[in-house]
Amino acid sequence: MSDNLFHRIDTTLRREAESLAGGPAFAVDEVVRAGRGAVRRRRMTVLAAVVAVAALVGSGAYAAAPYLDSAGPEVPPATAPPTASVPAPWPELPVAFRQRNEIATADGSRVVLPWPADEVWSVAETPYGWMVETSSGPEQKSELWLLPFDTDEPNLIGELSTPVFAPDGRTLVASTATAREVLAVALPSLAELGRATFENSTDGVTAVAFAGDQVLLADTWGEADSDELAVWDLSTGTVTPVPERAWVYGVSDAGLALLRWDLEGADCIDVVDLSDALPAGGSGWCDEDAAGFGSGAISPDGAWVYLRTDQAESFWIAANDLRAGDWRPVDGPDVPPAWWETDRSYLGRDVSQRFVRCEVSGDCERVGPIPFSDPLLVHRYGQ
DSSP states (O other): OOHHHHHHHHHHHHHHHHHOTTOSSOOHHHHHHHHHHHHHHTGGGHHHHHHHHHHHHHTOOOOSOOOOOSSOSOOOOOBOOOSSOOOOSSTTOOOEEEETTEEEOTTSOEEEOSSOGGGEEEEEEETTEEEEEEEETTTTEEEEEEEOTTOSOOEEEESOEEEEEOTTSSEEEEEOSSTTEEEEEETTTOOEEEEEEOTTOSSOEEEEEEETTEEEEEETTOSSSSBEEEEEETTTOOEEEOSSOEEEEEEOTTSEEEEEEOOSSSEEEEEEEOSSSOOOSOOSEEEGGGGGEEEEEEOTTSOEEEEEETTOOEEEEEHHHHHTTOOOOBOOOSSOOSEESSSSEEEEEOTTSOEEEEETTSOEEEOOOOSOSSOEEEEEOOO
């Protein structure tokens, strides 16, 4: 079975675990580690392992590489949206929801993607169209496509997986079929911007987030609990390994990374500038209790940080306090951010798994009704 499948399984476990707001007392990375362990033990039954881990959560994703191909193999034409649209169920939010291969947009339209429902792995919205990752065949080959809004003919970008997008939606970085390589692509031209090799990767490298020309890379299948990291500078092509392993909880649009370092004695959580010379840890808030935080998020401007413990306790704290080493949490919604609408408002899922819109310092209100039984949020870039 291909390495890309294992990367997609890992990414899916992480994304789905993060979406289970207020669920059982399992941290995101605890769920991912369980999935990784199951996969390592039974690589031939990896799909069964994923189902088992998902059930556990519910109870309580550099050398030879694909070639850019704007035409690609023939695929069925996209199903046109219905001519009669319905009133938008979430009119104040410019975001779409998806179930399998069907998208419900914020303006009330429906789009059926031109792939079988079980082959659509992930969907993102860019200024130039829907970015669709598909997985098909016995080897679960991953392909990345751009489906423009004004046509029904998708363009194949290549055999790529786990794409990550710049905040403006004009650039993406994705893993290639070669375990240690990532590829940067410009949108909408699909021109190749560069390739990078993460030599320290043991099984496969994925992009984590953008910050200007810097792209944070992680060895997502390392043997240690936390990931080996590196920073790829798109402008120079250099890849700089990070001295210490760390958990990555988020990167803001302003280029600030929320990290947790595993150190002897006391872990440290800090907000640092994402640059080639990423710190080696030992700064920010350092305490033995820091090891109990399994997930987090940071606002687009980098001013606010959300942290969640392994026991599903949520905390909000000003990033400046965290950087100064002060632990002064404030009251905030007990809902993990899934997509930021502004620097102070976001979408997430409450304890009932319903999508809600929250203010950092205020209450949450339900979004909907959403016309799917099991909706997934379609992340939007370049808003």
